[in-house]
Amino acid sequence: MRIIQLDRLRGIAVLGLLFLNVYYFALLETGYVALSPANVSDKIIEYINILLLDGRFRSLFCMLFGAALVIQYEKSKDAISLKPRLKCLIVIGLLHGFLIWPGDILLSYGLAGLLALGYLQRSQATLLFHGFAMLLVSSALLVVFMQLGDSETIYRQSSEFHSVISRAPTDLISLIMHNASMFGIMILMLPVLTVWNSLGVMLIGVYCYRQQVFSHGLAKPHLFQVILAVSMMSLASVILLCFAPAQLLAFNDGLVWVNAVFGALLITHINTWISPTSKLSQWLSAVGKLALTCYLMQSFVLVSYFTWIAPDTRLTFNRVDYLQVALVGVGLQLILAPMYLKYFKQGPFEWLLRKYSRSTSNKAQAY
Numbered sequence: 001m002r003i004i005q006l007d008r009l010r011g012i013a014v015l016g017l018l019f020l021n022v023y024y025f026a027l028l029e030t031g032y033v034a035l036s037p038a039n040v041s042d043k044i045i046e047y048i049n050i051l052l053l054d055g056r057f058r059s060l061f062c063m064l065f066g067a068a069l070v071i072q073y074e075k076s077k078d079a080i081s082l083k084p085r086l087k088c089l090i091v092i093g094l095l096h097g098f099l100i101w102p103g104d105i106l107l108s109y110g111l112a113g114l115l116a117l118g119y120l121q122r123s124q125a126t127l128l129f130h131g132f133a134m135l136l137v138s139s140a141l142l143v144v145f146m147q148l149g150d151s152e153t154i155y156r157q158s159s160e161f162h163s164v165i166s167r168a169p170t171d172l173i174s175l176i177m178h179n180a181s182m183f184g185i186m187i188l189m190l191p192v193l194t195v196w197n198s199l200g201v202m203l204i205g206v207y208c209y210r211q212q213v214f215s216h217g218l219a220k221p222h223l224f225q226v227i228l229a230v231s232m233m234s235l236a237s238v239i240l241l242c243f244a245p246a247q248l249l250a251f252n253d254g255l256v257w258v259n260a261v262f263g264a265l266l267i268t269h270i271n272t273w274i275s276p277t278s279k280l281s282q283w284l285s286a287v288g289k290l291a292l293t294c295y296l297m298q299s300f301v302l303v304s305y306f307t308w309i310a311p312d313t314r315l316t317f318n319r320v321d322y323l324q325v326a327l328v329g330v331g332l333q334l335i336l337a338p339m340y341l342k343y344f345k346q347g348p349f350e351w352l353l354r355k356y357s358r359s360t361s362n363k364a365q366a367y
Contacts, residue, residue: 002289003071004276005215009268010064010288011337014295015330016057020049022326024103025302026314028182029164032322036155045319050241051234055260056267058105059201061291063264065109066205067214069116079117085357086113092296092353099176101299102183105198108190112198119203127207134200135261139254141193146250153249156315165314169307201261208268217272218265226265233259286337293347294333302329 023032034042072082093107119127154160169175186194208214218226233255240252274281287294302325306314313321340347346354 003215004281004285005271006064006067007285007288008274008281009060009214009271010291011284011286012267012271012288013057013061013064014291014298015284015287015333016053017061017295018298018329019053019323019326020057021103021298022302022322022329025101025299026306026317026322027164027168028102029167030154030161032319033154033156033161033164035318036157039318042319045323046241047238050237050256052263054237054263055256056263059260060264060267061105062109062112062198062201063205063208063261063268064214065113066116066202067209069113069202070120070206070209073117073120079120082117083114085353086110086117088353088357089113092292092349096296096299097183097186098179100179100296101303102179102186103299104183104186106295107187108194108198109202111190112195112202115195115199116202116206119206124207124210127203127210131200131203131207134196134203135258138193138197138200139257142197142257143250143254145189145193146253168311168314170311171308175303175307197257201264204261208265213265214268215272217269223269226262226269229262230259230266233262283334283338286341287333289341290337290347290350292353293349294337296349298329 027033034046038046069082072085073079076082087110089106090110093104093110097104097107119130122130154164167178169178217223237252237255237259240249240255274284305325
C-alpha cells in the first residue's frame with residue numbers, strides 16, 4: 001500500500017526541482033547569468049530562490065530516496081535484494097547524464113544508495129550522527145573546491161559569457177560531446193564530494209521515516225529549531241550575496257547545502273497539513289507516483305527546447321522568463337500526470353526500472 005504523504009512529497013520535490021534546474025537546462029556551465037546592473041525582477045526572484053528554494057527540493061528528493069530504501073527493506077528483509085534496482089538506476093543516470101543532461105542526480109543517488117544499504121540496521125543515533133557529519137564535511141569540502149575555482153562573477157555583457165555561449169551545443173553530436181565533457185567532470189567529483197553529501201542526506205531521510213516525520217511532521221520543539229535554522233542561514237546567504245566580496249561567495253555554496261536539508265524538513269512538515277482528499281493532494285500524488293518519468297522528461301523537453309527550438313533565449317531570457325517556463329512545466333505535469341494514471345498504473349521509466357531490476361535479480365538468484 002502506497003503512503004500518500006510520500007507520494008505527495010515526491011511530487012513537490014520533482015516539481016520544485018524545475019524552478020532551479022530550468023536555468024541549467026539552458027546553460028549547465030553557468031546557470032543564469034544576469035545583466036550588469038541586474039534588473040529589479042531578477043533580484044527579487046534571486047532572493048526568493050535563496051530564501052525558499054535553493055537546494056531544498058534536491059535534498060527532499062534525496063531524503064525520500066532514503067525513506068524508499070527503508071520501505072523496500074522492510075518488505076524484503078534483505079538488503080542485497082535491493083542492489084539490482086539501485087544498479088539499474090545507476091545505468092539510467094549514466095545514460096541520462098551522457099545523452100541528455102549532465103546535471104543528472106540519479107547516478108549519485110544510486111551509488112549513495114548502495115552505501116546506504118549498510119546502514120539499514122543501524123541505530124537511529126548512528127543514522128543521525130553519520131548523516132549530519134557527512135553533510136557538514138561535504139559542505140566544507142564544497143567550499144574548498146569552490147575557493148580553488150574562478151571566483152569572478154560573469155555578466156551577460158562579458159566576453160566570458162559569450163565564450164560560454166559559443167561553446168553551447170546546437171546539434172545532437174555537439175550535445176553528446178558537450179555532455180560527455182561536463183558529465184565526466186561530475187563523475188570525477190562523485191567519490192570525493194557528491195556521493196557523500198547524497199549519502200548523508202539519505203541517512204537523515206532514513207532517520208526521519210523511522211521517526212514518522214514524513215507522516216506526522218516535526219515535534220514542536222524541533223519545528224521551532226528548524227524554522228530558526230532556515231531563517232538564519234537564508235539571511236546569511238542573502239547578506240553574503242549582497243555584501244561579501246567575490247572571494248567569499250564560495251562560503252554561500254556550503255551554507256546552501258546545509259540549509260537545504262533544514263528547508264526540506266520544513267517542507268516535509270508543511271506537507272502534513274495538506275488534506276489527503278483535496279484536489280491538490282491528488283495532483284501532487286499523481287506527479288509523485290511518476291517522479292522518475294517526470295524528472296527525466298523535464299530535462300529531455302527543456303534541453304531540446306533550449307538547444308534546438310529556441311537557442312537564442314539563452315541570450316535574451318531574464319529570470320521572469322525562466323520562471324514562466326517553469327510554471328508552464330509544473331502546470332502541464334499537474335494536469336497530465338493524473339490523466340496518465342487513469343489509464344496506466346505506473347510511468348514508463350518506473351516500469352522499466354522495476355522490470356529490469358527484477359530481471360537482474362532473477363538472473364542473480366539463478367546463478
